[in-house]
Amino acid sequence: MGDDAVRDALREVLRERRAGLDPRQFGASRPASRRGRRAGGLGLTQAQVDKILNRAPGTYQRLESGRYPKAPEVLLKNVATLLRLDEHEWAWLWRMTWRRDPPYPLHAVAGEQVPGGWRRILRDARHIAYCTNHRWEVLAHNDALVRALPRGEVPPNTVEWTFLHPDARHVLADWEESWARQVAPLLASARATYPHDTGLADLERKVRADKRSGPIYEEFGPVYAHTDGAIRPFVHAELGRGWVTICSAPPRAAPTCHITQMLFDPGEECPVPLPPIPAIPAA
Secondary structure (H helix, E strand, O other): OOHHHHHHHHHHHHHHHHHOOOHHHHOOOOOOOOOOOEHHHOOOEHHHHHHHOOOOOOHHHHHHOOOOOOOOHHHHHHHHHHOOOOHHHHHHHHHHHOOOOOOOOOOHHHHHOOOOHHHHHHHHOOOEEEEEOOOOEEEEEOHHHHHHOHHHOOOOEHHHHHHHOOOHHHHOOOHHHHHHHHHHHHHHHHHHHOOOOHHHHHHHHHHHHOOOHHHHHHOOOOOOOOOOOOEEEEEEOOOEEEEEEEEEEOOOOOOOOEEEEEEEEEOOOOOOOOOOOOOOOOO
8 A cells, every 4th residue: 555545544534533523522613614624524623633632733634634654652542532443443543654553452441352253263272272361361261271280270360370379380390490480571571561450460469479489570580572482391181291382372353362372292302393484475
């Protein structure tokens, strides 16, 4: 899509959303003149959008016309909220202005709602599979996870279980070095990303208070941004000792959640990782 097409597409969607808002809802009136053009002659004017958002005159007009390619994040969020964009439109707005996906969902609930089709994918997965939110609370899982754990007890929160549950220190072989020290930076990163999340704050407090996990959390080693691609020792409740290869990715519609699959290989010897899939198709 060329630059002109991008600007045209951006303008049409924003004008359409602006046209759907009654100025009277914001204590404004519908001007009789064509100054401060309204979409289709209805809705908020561009000048009214600036006033509502407490922006300098002409700011919104620049955005709508495609002449503000890297608008500040707070402006994009305020415009998206005012125009009542949905998550798809929010992502599209970022792609049209910054040429990348947004850094977070527009609506907090979006991060907790995974499309229902993922239930079928989890159910039909042959390997251990489960879905968690940004607090690592388990939202859904398959039977393979149940069979892998002692007594078939799926933990409500995978990170809390990893750090604090006695079973984890057996199931997660080489618990301290291969698991706890690798998970610690993930919790620290989540606390920094969601500083006001009381659930994460409570989880961190519990980890810090634990005699074994607390010191590990305070002095974690190598920094890991995610677990995708990691191979770690694991004791399967039915299949015995082996290794899990962790594959994890966020659903596009709920980017704060993660779908995780663990590919289990029995045996004492660590499996050799498969070569990565190249980002560019082979010639």
